[in-house]
Amino acid sequence: MTTPAAARRARQLEERRSQIVGAARALAETEGWDAVTTRRLADAIEYSQPVLYGHFPQGRTEIVTAVALEGFEELASALAPSSDVPAASDVERVRALVTAYLDFAERHPATYDAMFLLPVLVPFASDETPAIVRAGFEAIADTLRRLDDPPADVPTTAEVFWGAVHGIVALRRAGRFPAVHQEERIETLVRLVVR
Amino acid sequence: MTTPAAARRARQLEERRSQIVGAARALAETEGWDAVTTRRLADAIEYSQPVLYGHFPQGRTEIVTAVALEGFEELASALAPSSDVPAASDVERVRALVTAYLDFAERHPATYDAMFLLPVLVPFASDETPAIVRAGFEAIADTLRRLDDPPADVPTTAEVFWGAVHGIVALRRAGRFPAVHQEERIETLVRLVVR
DNA sequence: GCCAGACTCTAGCACTGCTAGACAATCGCT
DNA sequence: AGCGATTGTCTAGCAGTGCTAGAGTCTGGC
Numbered sequence: 001m002t003t004p005a006a007a008r009r010a011r012q013l014e015e016r017r018s019q020i021v022g023a024a025r026a027l028a029e030t031e032g033w034d035a036v037t038t039r040r041l042a043d044a045i046e047y048s049q050p051v052l053y054g055h056f057p058q059g060r061t062e063i064v065t066a067v068a069l070e071g072f073e074e075l076a077s078a079l080a081p082s083s084d085v086p087a088a089s090d091v092e093r094v095r096a097l098v099t100a101y102l103d104f105a106e107r108h109p110a111t112y113d114a115m116f117l118l119p120v121l122v123p124f125a126s127d128e129t130p131a132i133v134r135a136g137f138e139a140i141a142d143t144l145r146r147l148d149d150p151p152a153d154v155p156t157t158a159e160v161f162w163g164a165v166h167g168i169v170a171l172r173r174a175g176r177f178p179a180v181h182q183e184e185r186i187e188t189l190v191r192l193v194v195r
Numbered sequence: 196m197t198t199p200a201a202a203r204r205a206r207q208l209e210e211r212r213s214q215i216v217g218a219a220r221a222l223a224e225t226e227g228w229d230a231v232t233t234r235r236l237a238d239a240i241e242y243s244q245p246v247l248y249g250h251f252p253q254g255r256t257e258i259v260t261a262v263a264l265e266g267f268e269e270l271a272s273a274l275a276p277s278s279d280v281p282a283a284s285d286v287e288r289v290r291a292l293v294t295a296y297l298d299f300a301e302r303h304p305a306t307y308d309a310m311f312l313l314p315v316l317v318p319f320a321s322d323e324t325p326a327i328v329r330a331g332f333e334a335i336a337d338t339l340r341r342l343d344d345p346p347a348d349v350p351t352t353a354e355v356f357w358g359a360v361h362g363i364v365a366l367r368r369a370g371r372f373p374a375v376h377q378e379e380r381i382e383t384l385v386r387l388v389v390r
Numbered sequence: 391g392c393c394a395g396a397c398t399c400t401a402g403c404a405c406t407g408c409t410a411g412a413c414a415a416t417c418g419c420t
Numbered sequence: 421a422g423c424g425a426t427t428g429t430c431t432a433g434c435a436g437t438g439c440t441a442g443a444g445t446c447t448g449g450c
Contacts, residue, residue, distance in 0.1 A: 009416095009417095009427095034259075037405085037406065037407080038406085038407060038408075039405090039406085039407095047429075047430090047431090048429065048430050048431080049407090049408080049409095050408085050409075050410095050429070050430070050431095051428085051429070051430090052408095053408075053409080054428080054429090059407065059408065060407065060408090067243065080377060081385045116365070116366070116369060117369065119314070124369075124370045124371045124372075125370060125371065125372055125373040125374075143313075151383075153379060153383065155265060156376060156379045156380055156383050157383050159363075159366075159372060159376070159380055160359065160363065160380050160383045160384050160387070162362070162366070163363040163365075163366050163372075163380075164355065164358055164359035164361055164362050165361030165362070166362040166365060166366055167357070167358030167359050167360070167361040167362030167363075167365065168354075168355065168358040168359060168362075170309070170311070170312075170358075170362065170365055171357070171358050171361055174311060174312065174319075175319045175320060176319045176320065177319075177320055177358075178309065178320040179320075181354075184351045185351055185354055185355050185358075186347060188346075188348065188351050188354075189353050189355050192355070192387045192388065193387065204396090232438080233437080233438060233439075234436090234437085236440095242398075243398065243399050243400080243442075244399090244438085244439080244440095245398070245399070245400095245439085246397090246398070246399090247439095247442095248439075248440080249397085249398090254438065254439065255438065255439090275442065310434085342401090
């Protein structure tokens with residue numbers, strides 16, 4: 001019994017939901033997550049604050065979560081191509097993977113923070129972990145599996161490798177690393193995994 | 196012209212300063228940094244809020260910074276022993292380093308956050324970087340230099356290695372890693388660096 | 391014992407996330 | 421077409437945050 005009016009309303013609701021997520025992400029990328037307040041989000045969508053809670057009953061955290069999930073989707077598609085370039089060598093494939101990851105983190109720093117730093121309502125490392133979130137991990141594991149001399153324990157190696165790349169992003173972003181020498185770091189990391 | 200009274204006052208001031216830092220750290224470790232509010236800190240030292248700003252003009256961030264600096268001191272002494280166990284093998288020394296680092300992070304999670312996650316008033320990767328902050332990095336670099344087959348570019352390798360260990364801490368702490376398999380991760384990481 | 395200066399507190403500002411309750415627009419029905 | 425109930429939205433406000441101006445008290449050196 002979905003009347004046309006109800007269908008239109010549902011569409012408008014979905015529209016506005018993605019407006020909220022879009023505004024949150026844009027605001028976070030331009031001014032940082034501290035600037036993403038419920039009042040500014042309400043201003044951005046030209047509604048009052050309580051409207052936000054109609055879409056996201058868990059409040060601000062749930063909005064951050066929505067941005068994070070968008071990010072996981074984009075990261076997965078950014079990493080996917082790296083694993084199946086048939087003509088490439090091991091080193092080239094791993095380098096492509098690392099570069100794609102670091103590029104994503106650098107291009108969308110706030111989104112990356114939502115994915116890996118901020119408190120978020122996604123169950124990680126659990127049975128209910130969304131498939132999209134796993135996809136990035138799988139891309140890393142796949143690349144490792146295709147090495148000429150693959151590691152004995154691929155999942156653990158993938159975790160450690162992922163940690164290493166994330167560590168570079170995190171320490172770099174927090175200013176703990178100098179801005180220069182990023183290429184050397186990439187090359188060093190690649191050579192740790194494949195040789 | 197320091198009168199006895201002035202000397203006593205200076206001592207009391209120093210005393211109270213470390214009370215503030217101690218209270219901040221204890222509160223952060225037991226209830227998380229969100230619980231470290233200026234009001235609760237004022238309660239802890241039994242003074243009113245403005246007193247905090249007498250000691251730390253830059254406010255809360257400066258207090259977090261003080262905790263971070265304490266942490267860097269402790270991390271440096273935790274890592275120092277690993278590099279100069281003379282009878283040990285490469286693998287043993289690197290494993291000792293990684294284990295000491297991970298132990299520190301696990302025992303003082305909030306302090307670790309202050310050091311590597313939270314915004315802080317320490318200039319990293321600069322000429323004014325405090326010596327204590329550099330010390331941890333030097334411990335890692337030293338261990339690498341003593342390998343039977345040391346890497347060509349020790350500083351860069353130290354950065355990447357540090358990033359890898361930090362990545363494991365960060366992803367584990369944020370719940371992005373499963374709680375188990377930590378030993379396997381350590382062993383995998385050690386074997387990436389020395390073989 | 392007095393008085394300047396150091397010290398501390400109260401009270402308040404502007405902001406945060408979030409929500410109860412009043413109000414208005416809209417929809418489905420007769 | 422117009423009624424009634426539902427849905428949607430807003431205003432106003434709560435309790436909390438970091439931080440600070442200004443009033444008041446206490447203390448040390450003369």
